[in-house]
Structures are given as C-alpha cells and as structure tokens.
Amino acid sequence: MPNVEELRSITRIVESLIARTDSGPFREPVDWKGMGLWDYPDVVHELMDLGTVLSKLSSSKYDCADDVADDVRTVFNNCMTYNTEGSDFYSLGESYLLRFESMFEKLAMYGTSDRGSRVKSERGGAAGGLGQGPPNLEQKKTFAENLFKVNGDDLGHVVQVLDQKDPKALEAVAATSDDNEPNVEVNIDKIKAEVFWELDGYLKKSMARDGGLKRKR
Structure with a gap:
C-alpha cells in the first residue's frame, strides 16, 4: 500500500523546488532537439524533469517516497552528467541536488524507522555522493x-x-x-x-x- 503521508510530504518538496525562480531548466523535459543538443540522448539515458515527477505524483504512479526521490535525483544528475563541471548549469544541478537531499533526509527522519535508517546509511558512507551509492x-x-x-x-x-x-x-x-x-x-x-x-x-x-x-x- 502506498504511504500516503510520505507521498504528500515529498510532493510538497517537489513543489517547493519547482517554485524556485531559478528552477526553469528542471521544470519541463529538456528540449534537446529545439536547442540542437543532438548528443543529449547519447549522454543522458533516462530523461526526467520535475514537472513529470509532479504529474506522476498527481496520478498516483508512485508507491513510496524513495521512488519519487530516485526520479528527482535523476533530474539533477542528468544535468551534471551532460554539462561540464564548473559550468553554470552543472553548479545549478549540483546545488539543487544537495538542497533536495537535505530536505529528503529531514523527511526520512520523521518517517518510518526502516527508511530513516536506510537514508542515514546511504548518506553516512560513500553513498552520500550526490544521491548515488557505491558502484557495482x-x-x-x-x-x-x-x-x-x-x-x-x-x-x-x-x-x-x-x-x-x-x-x-x-x-x-x-x-x-x-x-x-x-x-x-x-x-x-x-x-x-x-x-x-x-x-x-x-x-x-x-x-x-x-x-x-x-x-x-
């Protein structure tokens, strides 16, 4: 059964990110054709944006907050993967990812003990690296x-x-x-x-x- 309260809380987090004045690059799917970024699909293999995340939340496509968090991380990791480190877009994606992780960690602390332990474990070790765990x-x-x-x-x-x-x-x-x-x-x-x-x-x-x-x- 979906955890309704958790999903409601993370919906507010996503909405707060979208409401920020500098979130424009993350609100809608990247128009890579319109911008002539022809290598974008070769570099970024899982397209995602905050508007899509919010739409999926509204349509009850998620069962838990962790699934939502994975999609949100994908949005910002895509930005950091495609753009050169040190560029304005890379820095923007990194700042949003760190902001989201901070907000999500606070949500986990008030959630179930199992998920709270999971998040602390992920962020306590090397897995804290911008939302991804150790490579296999x-x-x-x-x-x-x-x-x-x-x-x-x-x-x-x-x-x-x-x-x-x-x-x-x-x-x-x-x-x-x-x-x-x-x-x-x-x-x-x-x-x-x-x-x-x-x-x-x-x-x-x-x-x-x-x-x-x-x-x-």
Whole structure:
C-alpha cells in the first residue's frame, strides 16, 4: 500500500523546488532537439524533469517516497552528467541536488524507522555522493573500459580530478620513454563513490562527443 503521508510530504518538496525562480531548466523535459543538443540522448539515458515527477505524483504512479526521490535525483544528475563541471548549469544541478537531499533526509527522519535508517546509511558512507551509492562490479568494468577509450586530454582531466579530490585512488607506476601520459595508474576500487559518479558522467560525455573511439596509445 502506498504511504500516503510520505507521498504528500515529498510532493510538497517537489513543489517547493519547482517554485524556485531559478528552477526553469528542471521544470519541463529538456528540449534537446529545439536547442540542437543532438548528443543529449547519447549522454543522458533516462530523461526526467520535475514537472513529470509532479504529474506522476498527481496520478498516483508512485508507491513510496524513495521512488519519487530516485526520479528527482535523476533530474539533477542528468544535468551534471551532460554539462561540464564548473559550468553554470552543472553548479545549478549540483546545488539543487544537495538542497533536495537535505530536505529528503529531514523527511526520512520523521518517517518510518526502516527508511530513516536506510537514508542515514546511504548518506553516512560513500553513498552520500550526490544521491548515488557505491558502484557495482559491472559499473566499475564499464568505467575502466571508458577510461581506456578516451583521449589523452580527457584522461588527464580524470587524473587531475582524482589528484585534487581523491588522491588515494592514484598509484604511481614506472614511466616508459615513449609514454607521454601521466605516470600514474587509476585504482578504480579506491575511488570514493561521489568522485566515481562525477568522473563516470564525464567519461560518458567524452565518449559521446568523440564517437566512442579509443585513444591512441
């Protein structure tokens, strides 16, 4: 049975996000055709927007607040996946995601003990990384494959981000005379979840931009 009170509470959260003056990019589906963003469907695989979430709530399409939260996170994660880190749109998506997580955590604290424990567990560890938990083996495998395929500049960006945010995930390796790439190795198992997902989105965007071609060795 749907938890009516929880759904009513998270509806108010979604409505409050939509009511913000700067929420325009998230209120309706991204008009990627109209804006000429032809690579958008290749980079973003699950389209979602706050208007759609609210419509699904009104139509009783959700059984619990956690399902709503997953869709809301998708809205902002899509924004961060498609846009370059540090850009205005990326920063806007990140700020909205953090705002939503704060509001959702407060809702969980007053909900059932099971869900309250679940949210605390997710946010207490690495899973607090912007709404996504630790990657599974298949996701790590895909990450590793994409890491091998991107060009040298994109690989350098990955190394730079890890050096700044998660240096423990970088391991020194012996450089060869004909190797101009950074003489470090990325240990995917050591990357913190929030950094993993940030770089995962970056790699996918790079792959879509370059047509999935392998970098020259």
